[in-house]
Amino acid sequence: xxxxxxxxxxxxxxxxxxxxxxxxxxxxxxxxxxxxxxxxxxxxxxxxxxxxxxxxxxxxxxxxxxxxxxxxxxxxxxxxxxxxxxxxxxxxxxxxxxxxxxxxxxxxxxxxxxxxxxxxxxxxxxxxxxxxxxxxxxxxxxxxxxxxxxxxxxxxxxxxxxxxxxxxxxxxxxxxxxxxxxxxxxxxxxxxxxxxxxxxxxxxxxxxxxxxxxxxxxxxxxxxxxxxxxxxxxxxxxxxxxxxxxxxxxxxxxxxxxxxxxxxxxxxxxxxxxxxxxxxxxxxxxxxxxxxxxxxxxxxxxxxxxxxxxxxxxxxxxxxxxxxxxxxxxxxxxxxxxxxxxxxxxxxxxxxxxxxxxxxxxxxxxxxxxxxxxxxxxxxxxxxxxxxxxx
Ligand code: NI
Numbered sequence: 303x304x305x306x307x308x309x310x311x312x313x314x315x316x317x318x319x320x321x322x323x324x325x326x327x328x329x330x331x332x333x334x335x336x337x338x339x340x341x342x343x344x345x346x347x348x349x350x351x352x353x354x355x356x357x358x359x360x361x362x363x364x365x366x367x368x369x370x371x372x373x374x375x376x377x378x379x380x381x382x383x384x385x386x387x388x389x390x391x392x393x394x395x396x397x398x399x400x401x402x403x404x405x406x407x408x409x410x411x412x413x414x415x416x417x418x419x420x421x422x423x424x425x426x427x428x429x430x431x432x433x434x435x436x437x438x439x440x441x442x443x444x445x446x447x448x449x450x451x452x453x454x455x456x457x458x459x460x461x462x463x464x465x466x467x468x469x470x471x472x473x474x475x476x477x478x479x480x481x482x483x484x485x486x487x488x489x490x491x492x493x494x495x496x497x498x499x500x501x502x503x504x505x506x507x508x509x510x511x512x513x514x515x516x517x518x519x520x521x522x523x524x525x526x527x528x529x530x531x532x533x534x535x536x537x538x539x540x541x542x543x544x545x546x547x548x549x550x551x552x553x554x555x556x557x558x559x560x561x562x563x564x565x566x567x568x569x570x571x572x573x574x575x576x577x578x579x580x581x582x583x584x585x586x587x588x589x590x591x592x593x594x595x596x597x598x599x600x601x602x603x604x605x606x607x608x609x610x611x612x613x614x615x616x617x618x619x620x621x622x623x624x625x626x627x628x629x630x631x632x633x634x635x636x637x638x639x640x641x642x643x644x645x646x647x648x649x650x651x652x653x654x655x656x657x658x659x660x661x662x663x664x665x666x667x668x669x670x671x672x673x674x675x676x677x678x679x680x681x682x683x684x685x686x687x688x689x690x691x692x693x
Contacts (some may be wrong), residue, residue, distance in 0.1 A: 304620065304621075304622070304681075305620065305677045305678055305681045306421065306620075306677075306680075306681040306684055306685070308421055308424070308425070309417055309418075309421050309677045309680045309681050309684065310677050312417065312420065312677075313676060313677040316413050316414075316416075316417050316673070316676040316677060316680065317673040317676060319339075319343075319413050319416060320409050320410055320412075320413040320671060320673055320676060321395035321673075322339075322395075323336060323339075323404065323409035323412060323413065324393075324395050324396075324397065324404045324409045324670070324671070325395050325396070325397060325398050326397075326398060326399065327384030327385075327397050327399055327402040327403050327404045327409070328382075328383065328384055328402070329383060329384055329385070329386060329402060329441075329442070330383045330438060330439035330440075330441055330442040330443040330445065331358045331359055331383075331438050331439045331443055331445070332359070332383075333359040333382045333383055333438050333439075334359060336359075336382045336412065337354060337355075337359045337360070337361050337382065337436065337438070338354075340361045340382070340412060340416065340436050341354045341361045341363075343416055343419070343420070344361070344363040344416075344419055344434070347419055347420045347423040347424070348423045348424075349363040349364060349365050349419065349423055349434070350364050350365055350366045350371075350431075351363065351364035352364075356449065356452065356454065356457075357437075357438060357445060357448040357449045357452045357454075358438055358439070358445075358448070359382070359438040359439075360435070360436060360437055360438050360445065360449055361436040362433065362434065362435055362436070362454070362458060363419055363433075363434040363436075364431055364432070364433055364434070364458065365419065365422050365423050365426070365431065365432045365434070366426070366430075366431050367426050367427075367428040367429040367430050367431070367432075367691060367693065368426045368427070368428075368429070368693065369429055369693075371430070371431050372429060372430055372431075373430070373459075374429065374430030374431070374461070374691055375430055375431040375432070375433055375458070375459060375460040375461065375691075376430075376432060376433070376460050376461060376462050376463070376464065376686075376687065376690050376691065377432075377433040377434075377435050377458070377460040377462070377463035377464065377642075377646070377648070378415060378418065378432060378433070378434055378435065378463075378464050378683050378686070378687065379415075379435040379436075379437055379446075379463060379464065379465045379639060379642060380408070380411040380412050380414065380415035380434075380435070380436055380437065380465075380466075381408045381411055381412070381437045381438075381440035381445070381639075382408055382411075382412050382436055382437065382438055382440075383408055383438060383439050383440055383441050383442075383445070384397075384402050384403055384404045384405070384406075384408065384409075384441075385402070385403060385404075385405045385406060385441055385665060386401055386402060387401075387402070387403045387405045387665065387667055388400065388401055388403070388667060389403035389405070389667055390667040390668050391667075391668050391669070391670045393670055403667070404671065405664065405665050405666060405667065405669050406440075406441065406664050406665060406669075407467070407468040407655065407664065407669070407671040408440065409671055410468055410655075410671035410672075410673075410675070410676060410679070411466065411467070411468070411679075412436060413676055413680075414466070414675075414676055414679030414680045414682075414683060415434055415436065415680075415683060416680075417676060417677065417679070417680025417683075418434075418679075418680045418681075418683035418684045418687070419434050421680065421684045422684055422687055427688055427693065428687055428688050428691040428692065428693060429691050429692060429693045430691040431460075431691075432687045432691070433458045433460050435449070435454070435463070437449060439638075440637070440638050440639075444599065444600060444638050444641065445638060446600075446638040446639055446640070446641040446642050447600070447638060447641040449641075449642070450641050450642060450644075450645050455645055455646055460646065461646075461647075462606075462609050462612075462646060462647050462648045462649075462690070463642050463643070463646045463647075463648040464609070464613060464648050464649055464650070464651075464683075464686060465637075465639040465642070465643075465648070465649075465650040465651075466650070466651050466652070466653055466679060466682070466683070467637065467650065467651075467652055467653070468652070468653050468654075468655040468664075468671060468672070468675065468679075469652040469653065469654055469655060469656075470655050470656050470661040470662070470663055470664060470669065470672075471654075471656060471661070471663070472652060472653075472654030472655070472656055473625075473654045473656045474654050474655055474656055474657060474672050474674050474675050474678075475621055475625060475653075475654060475674070475675055475678045476621060476625040476626065476627065476653075476654035477617035477620075477621055477625065477626045477627075477651055477652065477653055477654065477682070478626075478627050478628070478629045478651070478652040478654070479605075479610055479613060479614050479617065479626065479627075479628060479629065479649070479651050479652070480605060480610070480628060480629040480632060481605055481607045481610045482604060482605060482607070482632075483565045483602045483603070483604050483605075483632050484603050484604070484605050484629065484632050484633070484650055485602065485603035485632065485633055485634075485635050485636055485637040485640065485650070486535070486537075486563040486564060486565055486602055486603075486632070486633070486634045486635065486636055487563065487564050487565065487570055487598070487600060487601050487602040487636070487640070488561060488562070488563055488598075488599040488600050488636035489561070489562040489563075489570070489573070489574070489596050489597055489598045489599055490559070490560075490561060490597045490599055491538070491540070491558075491559060491560035491561060491562060491577065491594070491595070491596060491597075492557075492558075492559055492594060492595045492597065493515075493518065493557070493558040493559070493560075493581055493592055493593070493594045494555065494556075494557055494592065494593045494594070495511040495514055495515060495518075495545075495555055495556040495557070495558070495585055495590055495591070495592050496511065496554065496555050496590060496591045496592070496593075497509035497510055497511030497514060497552070497553070497554060497555065497556070497588075497589075497590040498552075498554060498590075499551065499552055499553055499554040500552045501550065501551070501552070502549065502550035502551055502552055503550065505552060508552045509588065509589045509590050510552045510588075511545060511552075511553060511554070511555055511556040511590055512545055512546060512552070512553065512556060513588065514556070514584065514585050514588045514590045514592075515543055515545065515556045515558060517584050517588065518540075518558070518580075518581055518584050518585070518592075519540050519543075519558075521580055521584050522538050522540065522560075522577065522580065522581075523538065525538055525572070525573060525576040525577065525580065526538055526573075529572050529576050530564075530569055530572055530573070531569075534564075534565075534566060534569050535563075535564065535565055535569070535632075535634065536562070536563065536564045536569045536572075536573055537561075537562065537563040537564075537634050538560060538561075538562050538573060538577070539560050539561050539562075540558055540559070540560040541559060541560055541561060542557075542558065542559040542560070543556060543557075543558050544556065544557045544558075545557065562574075562577065562596065563634045563636065564602075565602045565632065570598075573596075574596045577594070577596050578594060578596055581594040582594065599636065599638075600636055600637070600638045600640045600641060601640045601641070601644055602640060603636075603637045603639060603640040603643060603650055604640070604643055604644075605643070605648075605649040605650055606643070606647035606648060606649060608647065609647050609648045609649040610649040612649070612686070612689070612690055613649045613651050613686060614626065615689060616682055616685045616686035616689050616690075617651060617682055619685050619689070620678060620681045620682045620685050621678065621682075629652065635664075637650065651682075653675055653678065653679050653682065654675070655671060655672035655674075655675055656672075657672060
């Protein structure tokens with residue numbers, strides 16, 4: 303069975319909805335317009351319950367099967383937020399907000415779940431309840447964490463929860479699954495170095511924080527190379543250094559930001575302990591001082607084996623066996639759906655959006671969600687619900 307016929311019929315509408323979201327990107331916890339449209343559509347589809355303003359800008363819809371609520375329920379989750387990136391696609395539906403864009407395809411995720419909501423509310427060919435979770439703030443702010451802490455699973459009891467992300471590196475319409483860890487745990491790194499400014503030609507009169515920063519960048523790489531057991535995965539990247547004004551002035555201070563990634567808690571503990579020890583020690587060795595913090599953002603995204611088998615069956619029913627493959631390895635990317643999977647069994651699947659070679663990747667200013675797969679994703683969600691909640 304390919305795409306569900308009824309969903310294929312409204313594919314052009316899905317594309318129009320997606321492009322509208324794309325034109326109006328909103329950052330974490332500011333998804334007011336997006337949330338308003340989502341809630342309006344859920345009402346129009348005839349959802350049995352629509353709750354707005356959950357965890358700020360979150361929206362939750364509930365659809366009961368033909369025999370009404372019976373205590374069985376599953377959750378399907380999409381994220382709604384955009385990124386602080388200047389869009390360079392040149393598409394007619396490019397972002398109309400300078401400095402903001404849907405560069406991770408959350409416009410497509412939101413639309414695919416809306417497509418499923420429309421179909422499921424119309425057909426109700428299942429028994430129990432489907433909880434549609436439109437989550438704010440995946441990129442920043444940990445919207446999934448906030449929803450869990452605000453009691454989403456108590457307010458809307460469900461046995462399992464599922465997520466999906468588009469993957470430009472995978473051919474359009476294919477699915478990729480993986481049991482166990484699929485995305486990494488993430489921490490944000492912050493460093494503030496304090497030295498002493500001086501003339502660039504008289505460095506002996508100051509303490510050069512730029513040189514200290516260079517030593518810290520080098521030193522931090524030894525943590526993964528020398529402290530983490532070689533067969534385990536870990537990453538430390540410094541992605542942002544800010545300091546100085548011009549050619550010949552040694553500045554007073556330098557700010558640095560970075561990210562750390564891992565899967566196993568013991569690796570995360572090593573990264574944190576060594577980072578917090580090493581940064582002030584290196585700074586101190588040069589006569590500078592450092593304040594640093596290792597701020598945990600999300601745990602690893604871990605797919606429950608049984609839930610993963612269920613997603614596999616739904617993906618195969620939609621795309622065909624040959625177009626559903628096992629991911630060779632997890633990715634060091636992070637995903638805050640991890641918080642929901644910590645609280646509930648479930649699984650997170652990738653849907654291919656690739657158009658060919660050299661597709662811009664996620665978070666690239668030329669990335670654009672592939673509208674072709676909207677009906678495929680909506681069919682996957684609908685099939686998963688019908689298979690997990692059979693009449
Ligand atoms: Ni994303």
